Amino acid sequence: MKISEILKNNKVTVSFEMFPPKEWSKIENTKAVVREMSKAKPAFMSVTYGAAGTTSGFTTEIANEIKARGVTPLSHLTCLTSTKDKISSVINELKQNNIENILALRGDIPKDFVFPDEQHFHYAYELVNTIKEQGDFCIGGACYPEVHPESANKVEDIQYLKEKVDCGLDFITTQMFFDNDVFYNFRENCAIKGINIPIIAGIMPITNANQIKRSVELSGCKFPKKFEKIIERFGENPAAMKQAGIIYATEQIIDLMANGQNNIHIYTMNKPDVAEAIMKGLSEIINE
Numbered sequence: 001m002k003i004s005e006i007l008k009n010n011k012v013t014v015s016f017e018m019f020p021p022k023e024w025s026k027i028e029n030t031k032a033v034v035r036e037m038s039k040a041k042p043a044f045m046s047v048t049y050g051a052a053g054t055t056s057g058f059t060t061e062i063a064n065e066i067k068a069r070g071v072t073p074l075s076h077l078t079c080l081t082s083t084k085d086k087i088s089s090v091i092n093e094l095k096q097n098n099i100e101n102i103l104a105l106r107g108d109i110p111k112d113f114v115f116p117d118e119q120h121f122h123y124a125y126e127l128v129n130t131i132k133e134q135g136d137f138c139i140g141g142a143c144y145p146e147v148h149p150e151s152a153n154k155v156e157d158i159q160y161l162k163e164k165v166d167c168g169l170d171f172i173t174t175q176m177f178f179d180n181d182v183f184y185n186f187r188e189n190c191a192i193k194g195i196n197i198p199i200i201a202g203i204m205p206i207t208n209a210n211q212i213k214r215s216v217e218l219s220g221c222k223f224p225k226k227f228e229k230i231i232e233r234f235g236e237n238p239a240a241m242k243q244a245g246i247i248y249a250t251e252q253i254i255d256l257m258a259n260g261q262n263n264i265h266i267y268t269m270n271k272p273d274v275a276e277a278i279m280k281g282l283s284e285i286i287n288e
Helices: 003-007 024-038 056-068 084-096 124-134 154-166 180-193 210-219 225-234 238-258 272-281
Strands: 013-018 044-047 072-078 101-105 138-143 171-174 199-203 263-267
Touching: 003 072, 003 138, 003 171, 013 024, 013 199, 013 272, 024 044, 024 056, 024 272, 044 056, 056 072, 056 084, 072 084, 084 124, 101 124, 124 138, 124 154, 138 154, 154 180, 171 263, 180 199, 180 238, 199 238, 225 238, 238 263, 238 272
Parallel strands: 013 044, 013 263, 044 072, 072 101, 101 138, 138 171, 171 199, 199 263
Antiparallel strands: none
């Protein structure tokens, strides 16, 4: 099923993101994670794309496992470090496997990275155009509630997002954020700019202190004071930090839903127990 169809009925949806293994020897372990996570009945599950496309085949393998569990898969496709020929090959592979949904991403720029030649895409909108040329896919994109790190300001960032959306995106998913007011402001700015496709709010449960620095580096997000206090109090106690992180993420989602945000995407970090705990905390709310 296309994710655009899942989102259009205006009901509450909660989806999960996971990542493929770096080595083929771990593929069965990751499939076991899929089997566990699918028990929570997410609206769909996304699977990320390996650096430089090194695990693109793994991504398709995991997407097929997701589909085999009766869950709609969303395959990430990152273009910056893969040639146009490689990208075309991956799109054809997804088409042959009847995977209908692609999250089109430029990808983060590694340190000391030199932009490649004309054999590579430089921007996500170029990837969106190519995907549309090669098949009838449902295409999603990424967005930054707290402004893309390379944008000068919010106005410029929303303008670039609008241009990408106008290329034919069906939905956008936010990077993680920890202050819902940041998301509400972003959502309002999108509406003002005429970005009318569904926005899926991306939530990252911080369940251990090691995630904190990495989360900030990846998304440029800031922690509100109340979450800083949680980290300060429980960060040295792994069990307490895990529980506090799950509760904080669950409360974030409840507040989002109470304020009209029906579509939520959880960055699970391949942790079925975390996904299950959040879904359990939302059981009656999702079915409301």
